[in-house]
Amino acid sequence: MTEPLLQVRGLRKRFGGLVVTAGVDLDVQSREIHALIGPNGAGKTTLVSQLAGELRSDAGAIRFDGHDITQLSTHARARRGLVRSFQVTRLFRSLSVTEHLAFAAGASGAPPQPDLLARAGLEGRGAAPVDQLSHAEQRALEVAMALACRPRLLLLDEPMAGLGAEESLAMGERIAALRGTCAVLLIEHDVEAVFRLADRVSVLVGGAILASGPPAQVRSDPEVVAAYLGEPEDTR
Numbered sequence: 454m455t456e457p458l459l460q461v462r463g464l465r466k467r468f469g470g471l472v473v474t475a476g477v478d479l480d481v482q483s484r485e486i487h488a489l490i491g492p493n494g495a496g497k498t499t500l501v502s503q504l505a506g507e508l509r510s511d512a513g514a515i516r517f518d519g520h521d522i523t524q525l526s527t528h529a530r531a532r533r534g535l536v537r538s539f540q541v542t543r544l545f546r547s548l549s550v551t552e553h554l555a556f557a558a559g560a561s562g563a564p565p566q567p568d569l570l571a572r573a574g575l576e577g578r579g580a581a582p583v584d585q586l587s588h589a590e591q592r593a594l595e596v597a598m599a600l601a602c603r604p605r606l607l608l609l610d611e612p613m614a615g616l617g618a619e620e621s622l623a624m625g626e627r628i629a630a631l632r633g634t635c636a637v638l639l640i641e642h643d644v645e646a647v648f649r650l651a652d653r654v655s656v657l658v659g660g661a662i663l664a665s666g667p668p669a670q671v672r673s674d675p676e677v678v679a680a681y682l683g684e685p686e687d688t689r
């Protein structure tokens with residue numbers, strides 16, 4: 454069997470006395486949409502920060518595309534195609550959407566992609582300064598900037614947070630449209646959206662993967678139901 458695109462083994466991270474990532478094993482295959490779900494405080498964002506290289510791991514190994522990247526910088530990981538979505542609120546608010554996309558592409562060395570605005574749902578908004586975008590448009594730009602880097606694995610941490618129902622659906626459709634072009638590791642609290650979108654789901658509880666598999670299998674796993682999903686009537 455070919456090696457998964459991302460292979461994480463025994464990954465650990467502690468903050469002082471608090472063990473947050475407690476020996477994570479995780480495989481993400483090429484071009485799959487892989488959701489990472491779990492209770493508040495389970496360690497999802499910390500794990501994504503470790504994968505992106507923003508947080509140094511205490512132990513364990515991260516292999517990407519057949520190479521050990523555990524010690525590589527964020528930038529070196531992005532150049533290999535492991536990209537976390539940007540947070541535009543941290544960037545240059547008076548620059549336009551197009552300028553942001555050019556900045557992201559330039560930083561990663563990827564060639565420009567003329568269809569990116571349309572793929573991101575930002576058609577006709579290229580000249581708009583970022584501080585005039587709606588919240589939903591800003592979230593769309595964050596994903597678009599990551600796509601501008603031509604990722605092989607896109608790390609998305611709650612891309613639907615703060616969006617209305619229709620905007621969430623639109624974001625879900627854009628993520629679904631990525632299937633087959635790149636892999637996506639998606640952290641999302643909206644379990645219904647996750648089970649609609651994902652090819653596989655992993656459940657992180659207490660800093661370790663409790664279950665991993667196709668949505669239907671994970672959804673009916675008694676341990677997952679007990680630790681996170683609850684019975685059908687109180688499914689969150």
Ligand SMILES: Nc1ncnc2c1ncn2[C@@H]1O[C@H](COP(=O)(O)OP(=O)(O)OP(=O)(O)O)[C@@H](O)[C@H]1O
Binds near residue numbers: 471
């Ligand atoms: N830099 C830090 N220093 C100390 N503790 C931290 C730090 N970052 C995260 N934590 C703690 O690690 C635990 C896991 O946090 P994390 O944000 O990774 O969980 P999460 O699963 O993403 O949660 P949520 O679903 O609520 O976003 C929490 O108890 C949090 O307080």
